[in-house]
Amino acid sequence: MTVSWSAYRRARRRSRQAWALVVLLACAAVALVAWFFTAGQFAVAEPAMAGPTAAPVFDAAFMKPVVPVHAVPQGSAREALEGLPVKGRAPNDNYEREAFGQAWLDVDRNGCDTRNDILRRDLTGVIFTEGSKCRIAAGTFDEPYTGQVVDFRRGQESSKAVQIDHVVALGDAWQKGAQQLTPQQRQSLANDPVNLIAADGPANQQKSAGDAATWLPKNKAFRCHYVARQISVKAAYGLWVTQPEKDAMKRVLDTCPDQSTVTAG
Structure with missing residues (x-):
């Protein structure tokens, strides 16, 4: 049988169209599978980030409160942020x-230095060194910055x-009002339990003297408490925030509009 050239061309064209349709359907199938395993049903089943949403502040059983320069505003952290100067x-x-006094003094005069007070407050299963009622030898805690369980x-x-x-951070406080505080007030700031948290060493080193604009905890579940705690400390000691810092704090608080300030009460 003789096939005309035009019929042959039509057959070739239909063949190319068919293959193009096959390729298109294959691409669509791949995209659907990718969606299914990323944004589809498995995204619904993805577990929430583990880790604490808050950290201990005060334990009246063995701690005494440090008197700040001002009382921490009660209520909304967002409102307290609006009350901070921006400079x-x-x-x-x-x-x-040294401008903040000797590290880890017994500022509250409970017989134990501040570092051991905070370890005792934040750790569970605390073991003291032999013959001491202050010096912490070991313990475990839900580390707030990384969200991991950590042994000390x-x-x-x-x-x-x-x-x-x-x-x-003390370096941040120094640049945002602490230079105007008295040595006694700076010493209180450095040892106030509201301003102290037991944390992962490498995460703390990474933070350095950063503020909320340059560093936030990897554990996103903890960020609202963390930012509210910074705001509370700055309000209590008459410190200010920069505009980028305030913007970063507001972005965090947008995710938790009911977040309150943090006090030693």
Whole structure:
């Protein structure tokens, strides 16, 4: 049988169209499978991020409150943020840790230094060193910055794995009003339990003197409490925020409009 050239061309064209349709359907199938395993049913079943949403603040059984410069505003953290002055950073070329007093004093005069008070407050299953009612040897806690369960063991190297973080870093406080505080007030700021949290050592080192604009905890479930705690400390000690810092805090609080301030009460 003789096939005309035009019929042959029509057959070739129909063949190409058929293959194009097959390729298109295959691509659509691949895209559907990708959606199914990412944004589809498995996204619904994805577990929420593990980790604490808050951290201990005060334990009246063995701690005494540190008196701040001002009382922490009660109620909404968002409203307290609006009450903070907004300014630029002051120079930090004259910052020294000693401006906030000797590290880990017994400011509340309960017989134990601040570091051990915070470890005792934040850890569970606390074990004291032999012959001491203050010095913490070991314990476990839900670390708030990473959301992981962390074991603390006292030792020359192992102690570094758990550090006591100043929620409002002292270097940040120095650039945002602490230079105008008295030495006694700065000492209170550095030892106030509202401003202290036991934290993962590497996370604390990464944070350094950063504010909310430059560093937030990896554990997103903890960010509302963390930001509210920073706001509370800044309000209590008459510190200010920068505009980028305030913007970052507002973005966090937008996810938790009912977040309250944090006090030692």
